[in-house]
Amino acid sequence: MGNAWWKEAVIYQIYPRSFYDSNNDGIGDIQGIIKKLDYLKDLGVTALWVCPFYESPMDDNGYDVSNFYNIAPEYGTLDDVKQLIEELHARGMRLIIDLVLNHTSDEHPWFIESRSSENNPYRDYYIWRKARPDGSLPSNWESFFGGSVWEYDATTDSYYMHIFSKKMPDLNWTNENMRNDIYEMIRWWLNQGVDGFRVDAVAHLDKNMEFPNHPTLPGRQYSGCYFEFSNRPKVHEYIREMRQKAFAGYDIVTIGEAGGATIEDALKYSAYDRNEFDMLITFDHCWVDEDSEGSPHVPGKWSYKKLELPLLKKSFKKYQVNMYGKAWNTLYWSNHDQPRVVSHYGNDSSKYHKLSAKMLATTLYMMGGTPIIYQGEEIGMTNVAFESLSDYRDVEIFTLYRETVGKGIASHEEIMDRIHKRSRDNARTPMQWDDSPYAGFSKVQPWINVNPNYVYINVKNNLQDEDSIYHYYRKLLNIRQNSKTLIYGKFNLFLEDDANIVLYTRELDNEIYLVLCNFFDNTVEVKLPDEINIENFALVISNYEGQKITRNMILRPYEAIVYRKQLSI
Template sequence: MKHSWWKESVVYQIYPRSFMDSNGDGIGDIQGIILKLDYLKELGIDTIWLSPVYESPNDDNGYDISNYHKIMDEFGTMEDWEELLHQVHMRDMKLIMDLVVNHTSDEHEWFVQAKSSKDNPYRDYYIWRDPKEDGSEPNNWASNFGGSAWEYNEQTEDYYLHLFSKKQPDLNWENEKLRDEIFSMMKWWLDKGIDGFRMDVINFISKGEGLPNGEIQPGRPYASGSRHYRNGPKIHHYLREMNQKVLSHYDLMTVGEMPGVTPDQAKEYTGEDRNELNMVFQFEHVGLDNGPNGKWDLKPLDLMELKQSLSRWQYALGESGWNSLYFNNHDQPRSLSRFGNDGKYRMESAKMLATLLHMMKGTPYVYQGEELGMTNVAFESIDSYKDIETLQAYTELKEQGFSEEEVMKSIHHKSRDNARTPMQWNAEEYAGFSISEPWLAVNPNYTSINAEAEMANEASIFHYYKQLIQLRRQNDLIVYGSYQLILEEEPEIFAYVRTYQGKKLLVICNFYKGEPTFKLPRDINFMTKQLLLSNYKVDEQMSISEFSMQPYEARVYLLN
């Protein structure tokens, strides 16, 4: 397997609106990021992934882009961005940008032109269909944010497709001229010196021929059309063309966000001889606590399912392709509240979850605040939430007859705003994020959970993340070693072995607050053992063949 810088990286995702406000308007900005680069360097980060900072009306917090070549006023100027890139590179770090090309904003000049008349030169940059005879939508697809995936355009008396908000019309990748526009925009950013792209819902860009109806679930007005637009018929053609015309000319890291992708499909997207992408973000493991009716239907995570899911991906991409490792991002609730224990065992469970993930094979992603043990927020009123998906879910769930209490419980668990509350820098007002009231309220626990307190405490979650990142940097075994799940049937312990050049890494995680007994499988032989990391004090002389584990305990041993 080839060695590459992006395989050896640890990536830190910045959600600019919530990271650091430098000018006191309550909104995070680019100069704020520059102020905190030394903090990221101290943590050990190699690569920063910047969520969108392009010009946008902010219907979906910047994922609705109105100009790919401009910076959003709230975030600063192109000069600010260029200074950021310079400062990142000066610290020997890399910067990857978000590439959002499944859709634009409806305020993008292309769409303003396209909707004006049927013979406009930009018309074919988007996906248009005539109404049915009764005037209704061309098919029954639901938008991923609720409601229909079609919006009527008065000027041309037909509908355009939007798989997300109606202010996010989908681009027509069948149009070669459009593809060339996108490729030249990508080159424009790469020539400025960026180090790669995270590609938003990139497996949605090829729609199924004829856009056929989806199957409607009982009680729902619209159908998920996802099988007709995820991993569509021309997706590999488009990605290979992108690679050939753009990506292959630079030393880059590329990761494609791909809802609904399977391990076998991921191999096709990321195989080294395939010339498409380096890795994908898949969603299987973060869907395991969804009930039968989707993400707002809560069910507890089953550890056995998590083991099977993560292991299936480790095995599938073990020899060909590459995994991205994450529990958190801007679209997911805080993993500590979701899969760990954000009360009595906050420190222990945060460290355990980090150990479980960072010792696997793949590139780990840290989402801002994860390294501090930031938690979900439970705003009392829906009026405190800003996320478009959350607000639409609130309306739809209430219409379906769920009580206020039931709906708010789901939102407290699953809202994307859990990840978007401002970064908690210190115990001062507004958590040191801003000197004025932030765009989204701060989690009230900032007085005890913040970067200043974490950095001052050697036993903190922050310092533990630092150790994890350092270990990966020092050990090729952690980056390139093969993976093997052990104790498959053990209901409370997630343990696995990594093997590389005659050395073994043994990773043992107690996933719950019980005290199960760990028993080392007999076929794991070693002469010497060295404890590399643990989230409790451990007697290093004690035998590891059998021992009782403490709540949320994690240990990593090097075996020779």
């Protein structure tokens, strides 16, 4: 298990539309990122992952790419991106960009050609099928955004496949010419100086091209048979080919995103001896509180129940233990597709907001892997509860509303509550820089409303308050970056079935760290297991004033403590 720069990195994810608006048009931009680089470096960030900034109609905020070589004008120019790369490198930082390879925009030149005739050379760059003999859809599969994966196109009396929005037709990865065009584009970006890629939705490149129908749930028109286009065998051939033909020869990091991946899948994608990705983003730990059985009338992520902590710990252990020495983990709580973690797994009430945010950071970022911090997480940004559906921007929300409230399956009140808790727009409200109008993000009305709590949750307040979430993150990341044990050490989980406590150790050579966290708002007593020798442990960091380690401890609400000891040789 060799060292690598990306194993010792702290990555910060930026959703450019919502980060900082430098030209006051209500939309964040590349120059806005450049203006905040010193803030990020001071936090302890060593690499940025920036979400798509390519030319796009913005049906899905940039994940619908219409030209891989051009920059969306609202974000800036290619010269701005080159300046961003130069400014990052001058600070000893790196740039990771998003690669969207499962689909393009329906306004991409390839698709415009593809839909024009059945004989067009680009026809097979996408997945087209005729209706079944009885006139029904090519299959009854449901898209991730709701509704069918098939969209009718009258020009050739055919359907094209889209597992996301109908404005995002899926690329046909069985087409070698298409793949080679993708690889050429990847090499072009590498020659611009980028330091790596986060490869979006890579789990879905291989589809079952037989398109069998599947049973549907009562009252549902389409089947959520996502296994027909997720983590299928041939995707690994494509990734290995991509590594050989596009990534080879560059000192970069490649991070795959694989929704629905099992631990076995994760090892296939990222094990050192597989020559696929360096790291993998999975969603296992984000979904442990889903409740599809309890809410069969709403799809997947929109259903939820109270968190059962042992399930979350089981998820962490699965990756920490099974990947140790074989592959490298990513450590993230939040991203542009997930609710804010302090609202999801923490407590965003004024009483426990700071404590729970610090506890969550301690729980995760002392584990093995590379931290990926999502913008605003370091100041404890929370979910937003817009009262009106019209205040939302995420295309996924409107499909949910149409497929539930619109069909009489659920009430307006129920679905709005689910949107408040699970919507992707929770992560996409503007970054809260200060308490001035529009949170210092812009001087004009932003593309999406600011969370009203910006008046007290913002960067300015966090920087001025020595006890803030920001300063805790800064200390925690500094501790991590100065410890080979916290980066490379072995993970051991204790009290796996305890409903309140997370307890684990990290060990390397003759050094041990012990991490102890109370996940809830009740005071709990905990007896440290006898196999842990508690002698000589010293306090490293805590979100309270800290306490000495004892065999029997009382942890206050959301208390987090890290201890360290050196073993005598």
